[in-house]
Amino acid sequence: MREQRAAARILIADDHQLLADACKSLLEPEFSVVGIVTDGRHLADAVAEFKPDIIILDVYMPRLNGLDAGEQVKQKNPGIKLVFLTMTLAADVAAEAFRRGASGFVLKQSAGDELLLAVRKVNRGESYLSPLIAKETVTFLLNKREPFTEEKRITKRQSEILQLLAEGLSMKQVASVIDVKPGTVAFHKYRMMETLNISTNAELLGYAIKHQMISS
Structure with missing residues (x-):
């Protein structure tokens, strides 16, 4: 008798707890949902703890957006597969997700069966793109x-700081989150403004929205 293959281990990263719980109910028992995290900053720790085969994550997450968090995971764990589950229909965001290592891109407004189909395909080593987004x-x-070219002009640390500032944290609060001195945050903020040739906090916020760090 052939030994039954263990169910793929899935980690869910989404700041909407009800949606995350619904995804868990949908995927089990066919798949093993090993954990749920609610922000991108805790994703790396959860990966080390739960050792998932597949991560289902949103593009927009507090503290660290899904694109950056997913890319960091793939750099350290190239065998883990990423499936983005998000509200955005933008083709450039889908392309950026695949560029950063995604295997699937599903819309939250789709039926639950579509997420299940996407996870099955990704688990088989295939890719999946929602039919609501033009594949061509x-x-x-x-x-x-060409990735988000302007975003590549700032460092990963600066991108991290920018998202936290755009979420409304003060420089002192940002410093506490990323464990640096407030002066270091201020230095990075003004270097970003200089690099991007912008002069106001409103422009910084607009930049963060444009580059999918936070939702509009």
Whole structure:
């Protein structure tokens, strides 16, 4: 008698607890949901603790957005598969997700069966893109090989600080979250403004929204 293969281990990262719980109910018992985290900053620790095969994550998450958090996970754990579950229909965001290592991109407004289909395909080593997003457009953007170019002009640390500032944290609060001195946060903030040629906090906020760090 052939030994039954263990169910794939899934970690869910979404700041909406009700949605995360609904996803868990949908995926079990076919898959083993090993944990739920509610912000991108705790994702790396959860990966180390739960050792998932697949992560289902949102693009927009507090403390660290899903694109950056997912990319960090893939750099350290290339075998883990990422499935983005999000509200955004933007093809450039889908392309950026795949560029950073995603295997699937599903919309929250789709039926639950679509998420299940996506996870099954990704678990088999295939990729999945919601049919509500034009595949040709995503392919075109991927082939251009141009990531969010302006975002690449600031460092990962600066991107991290910018998201926290855009979420409304003070420089002192940001310093506490990322464990640096407030002066270091101020230094990075003004270097960003200089690099991006912007002069106001409102422009910084607009930049964060444009680059999917926070929702509009």
